Amino acid sequence: xxRAIVFDAYGTLFDVQSVADVTDAAFPGHGSTITQIWRLKxxxxxxxHALMGRYVDFWQVTQxxxxxxxxxxxxxxxxxxxxxxxxxxxxxxxFPDAAAALDALGDYKRAILxxxxxxxxxxxxxxxxxxxxxxxxxxxxSKRVFKPDPRAYGxxxxxxxxxxxxxxxxxxxxxDVCGAKSVGFRVARIARISPDALRQALQSESPPTPATVFxxxxxxxETCGAPADAEISSLAELPALVRxxxxxxxxxx
Amino acid sequence: xxRAIVFDAYGTLFDVQSVADVTDAAFPGHGSTITQIWRLKxxxxxxxHALMGRYVDFWQVTQxxxxxxxxxxxxxxxxxxxxxxxxxxxxxxxFPDAAAALDALGDYKRAILxxxxxxxxxxxxxxxxxxxxxxxxxxxxSKRVFKPDPRAYGxxxxxxxxxxxxxxxxxxxxxDVCGAKSVGFRVARIARISPDALRQALQSESPPTPATVFxxxxxxxETCGAPADAEISSLAELPALVRxxxxxxxxxx
Numbered sequence: 028x029x030r031a032i033v034f035d036a037y038g039t040l041f042d043v044q045s046v047a048d049v050t051d052a053a054f055p056g057h058g059s060t061i062t063q064i065w066r067l068k069x070x071x072x073x074x075x076h077a078l079m080g081r082y083v084d085f086w087q088v089t090q091x092x093x094x095x096x097x098x099x100x101x102x103x104x105x106x107x108x109x110x111x112x113x114x115x116x117x118x119x120x121x122f123p124d125a126a127a128a129l130d131a132l133g134d135y136k137r138a139i140l141x142x143x144x145x146x147x148x149x150x151x152x153x154x155x156x157x158x159x160x161x162x163x164x165x166x167x168x169s170k171r172v173f174k175p176d177p178r179a180y181g182x183x184x185x186x187x188x189x190x191x192x193x194x195x196x197x198x199x200x201x202x203d204v205c206g207a208k209s210v211g212f213r214v215a216r217i218a219r220i221s222p223d224a225l226r227q228a229l230q231s232e233s234p235p236t237p238a239t240v241f242x243x244x245x246x247x248x249e250t251c252g253a254p255a256d257a258e259i260s261s262l263a264e265l266p267a268l269v270r271x272x273x274x275x276x277x278x279x280x
Numbered sequence: 281x282x283r284a285i286v287f288d289a290y291g292t293l294f295d296v297q298s299v300a301d302v303t304d305a306a307f308p309g310h311g312s313t314i315t316q317i318w319r320l321k322x323x324x325x326x327x328x329h330a331l332m333g334r335y336v337d338f339w340q341v342t343q344x345x346x347x348x349x350x351x352x353x354x355x356x357x358x359x360x361x362x363x364x365x366x367x368x369x370x371x372x373x374x375f376p377d378a379a380a381a382l383d384a385l386g387d388y389k390r391a392i393l394x395x396x397x398x399x400x401x402x403x404x405x406x407x408x409x410x411x412x413x414x415x416x417x418x419x420x421x422s423k424r425v426f427k428p429d430p431r432a433y434g435x436x437x438x439x440x441x442x443x444x445x446x447x448x449x450x451x452x453x454x455x456d457v458c459g460a461k462s463v464g465f466r467v468a469r470i471a472r473i474s475p476d477a478l479r480q481a482l483q484s485e486s487p488p489t490p491a492t493v494f495x496x497x498x499x500x501x502e503t504c505g506a507p508a509d510a511e512i513s514s515l516a517e518l519p520a521l522v523r524x525x526x527x528x529x530x531x532x533x
Contacts, residue, residue: 060482060487060488064496064497067497068497071324071327071455071504072502072503072504074324074327074328074331075327075428075455075458075459075502075504075505076504077331078327078330078331078426078428078429078459079428079429079430079458079459079462079505080429080430081462081505088504091503091504092503092504094503095500095502095503095504098475098500098503099475099478099479099496099500100479100482100496101475101476101479101482101483173331175328175331175332176331176332176333177332177333202324202328205328205332206328206331206332209332209334222351222352222354223354225352226352226353226354229313229353229354230354232487234313234485234487234488234489234490235313235487235490236487237487237488237493240490240493243317243352243353244317244320244321247348247351247352249325249328249348250325250344250345250347250348250351251324251325251328251329251341251344251345251348252328252332252334
């Protein structure tokens, strides 16, 4: 039986592309490229720190990735501008259907389980107005690992007493789908761009824009682990999916 | 005192871009895009498998990444063509200066320490003719982890009795530089494209080609760990670097 709906934050409830307004204002014409490389390196650095056994919090990871990005592109930001850009991760725009989806979930516990640091998550959730719609915000920080390390997902049982099989985990991030599946969660993947739409974009652009390359790397079902149990194209479809799961006869395990 | 020169394989001794002839012959016009996405996902999947505690060997990782790449691009390969493309990782072209550099290293032990599976490494090294120039080929497989997990680098001491401070580790891969530094190796980074040359490419292409995006993501010094002790622009500069290190007075530790 499902007792809790657990959300990834960055890319799932909050749109990481929403930093592009600020990155483009800071460096006109470079906004999308900065946005994509920054996010790709942010993810990579979280995995590398975790693998090296050298955890630093996601705020440091976010800053390291921004430093790499600006340096690689040959762009110079003074400390004030650098901080202003980095801080956009604490004011990401929630996806437009996030609030309504959370409101329509009925009596389930709602939680975030994120790689973000406690401060980052408090800031972005508070800024979005989603805070009153969530029962818990769980940061990997207390475990000093990053998803998809299984210990990160163990937070849900540790802190809310909800076992993996009692949760529906919701993420748009393929690595997170694999990680959550690997520890026994039921998982809904948000597939915001269909394989066909992505292929059309790739075929119509020569060469593809950085934003399309980003989608090619990050928006499709990964093949390094089990696929999600369900796919939805936006958070708006989540309440119906949750109702369908509730009506499902108990599965033989 | 340096006793051994230890090389990364993929991207350092062997050119991962050399698969592009086969990928482009299989899917004309898509060769470079396949090559870049395939390599990016291959690295990502190695880290994700390691982080999830679900090690599979690098041959499976390589195949999973190729499956993702072709699927994302909407390209279909039958089993024979798929295998033919995947097998190119076992016949990668060595960089043109690799053999001469290995020959010019004097009396140091020379080893590969790679994420590749034992079979993959035996194949690619044998095919290249570098096998007679190497004293040892160390695969992470026996540890069931991937670089940059510290246990992977421990292979050198386990198998050759060479302590980290007695080795010069040579890699073009930024994550590998950080990983090797984090366990105490002296590290030389091969910087095959300078920051200036990369910026010029990025500025002259709008949007940048997938090959340039790849370089922007993978060819520069990472900012998630300590930088290399030395940078060289190609393997041809390695013998002189090694001689300079040998002449260096012992460092206070």
